[in-house]
Amino acid sequence: MRIFTRGVTLVLTLCSAALMAEEKPVGITPDRMDVEADHQGQTIIIHRNPDHTATIDPDFALTSRPCPPFCIQPMHIAPGVETIGELEVLDMLERINAGDDSIILIDSRTPDWVARGMIPGAINVPWTMLNASRSDPLTIADLLETQFGAMQTDGFWDFSQAKTLILYCNGLWCGQSPTNIKTLLRLGYPAHKLKWYRGGMQAWQTVGLTTTTP
Numbered sequence: 001m002r003i004f005t006r007g008v009t010l011v012l013t014l015c016s017a018a019l020m021a022e023e024k025p026v027g028i029t030p031d032r033m034d035v036e037a038d039h040q041g042q043t044i045i046i047h048r049n050p051d052h053t054a055t056i057d058p059d060f061a062l063t064s065r066p067c068p069p070f071c072i073q074p075m076h077i078a079p080g081v082e083t084i085g086e087l088e089v090l091d092m093l094e095r096i097n098a099g100d101d102s103i104i105l106i107d108s109r110t111p112d113w114v115a116r117g118m119i120p121g122a123i124n125v126p127w128t129m130l131n132a133s134r135s136d137p138l139t140i141a142d143l144l145e146t147q148f149g150a151m152q153t154d155g156f157w158d159f160s161q162a163k164t165l166i167l168y169c170n171g172l173w174c175g176q177s178p179t180n181i182k183t184l185l186r187l188g189y190p191a192h193k194l195k196w197y198r199g200g201m202q203a204w205q206t207v208g209l210t211t212t213t214p
Contacts, residue, residue, distance in 0.1 A: 026050045026208065028090065037093045037121035039212055044120035046090065049208035059116055060171065060202040070173045073198060077178050080191025083198050084166070086207060092166055092195075093121045104147070106167045108177035109201075113170060117211035119204060122168075123147075124214065127176040130183045144187070157188050166195045171202030 026048040027033045034047040076083055089105070096103050105122040107114055114124050128134040130143065144150040144157065148165065151158040165184070169176035181194055197203075205211070 024052075026052070028209075029087070032090075035090045035094055036097050037119075038097050039120040039122075040214075043097075044210065044212055046093070046120055046210040048210075054208055056202075057117075057205050060205050065173055067173070069175060071175070073172050073175065073178055075198065077181055077196050077198075078185055078191060078194075081181060081185075081194045081196055082192075083196050085197070085199060086204065086209065088195075089119070089166060089168075089197050093119075096121060101163075102149075103164045103166065106165055106177075106180070108167050108169045108180040109174075110176070111214075113201075114214055117201070117213055119168070119201075120210060120212045125180065127169075127179045127183075130180050132183070140187075148189075150189075159188060159190050159193070162189065162193055164193045164195065165189075166197060168197035168200040171200040172198055173202075174200055 025033065028035070028048060034045050037044050037046055092103050092105060096105070105119065107118045107122040107124045108127045109118075109124070110126050110128065111124065118124065125143065125147070130140055132140070141152065144162075145152065149161050149163045151161065167177040167180050169178075177196060177200065181196060184194060185191060199206075201211075
């Protein structure tokens with residue numbers, strides 16, 4: 001009888017603990033539960049998955065991808081380019097959603113990856129579109145002028161009114177956003193107007209934040 005009672009008590013304790021865990025919210029920070037982002041004219045609420053048993057998307061579960069090309073990236077990609085994390089990205093998205101058009105969040109991945117999910121509020125500028133060996137000067141110039149706010153005068157680029165760009169890709173093993181950043185720097189884009197979310201989609205998914213499809 002004593003063994004049976006102990007068994008019942010243990011089961012009840014475990015059930016009670018599970019219920020308490022389910023009732024605990026999964027916030028972004030202690031004082032912030034979600035963030036609104038405008039994505040292609042639609043408001044998306046970014047929050048963390050409330051399911052305490054949720055696991056990472058299988059697309060990002062691999063730990064050992066062949067290097068090259070999937071090599072671990074440094075913490076600082078270039079002098080003057082700030083490396084940021086999830087909270088800084090969310091802060092920028094809040095500013096964008098409030099009407100600040102001086103900031104753009106850029107998904108540097110190719111469309112096949114983007115189709116699996118992206119950060120709400122981002123636009124897709126594949127690394128191939130900015131790469132001189134895979135794109136063309138007119139396409140690159142059009143991006144710089146119409147989307148990034150640069151101006152061309154007498155054959156020279158003026159970046160004084162250029163937007164602040166936050167670039168990301170699949171994670172710390174992904175070279176697509178670093179390639180975009182290095183290309184922009186070679187074109188003369190000011191380093192202080194470039195920010196790199198190194199963790200990318202893998203880190204974003206690891207903490208259970210909302211994604212959307214194009």
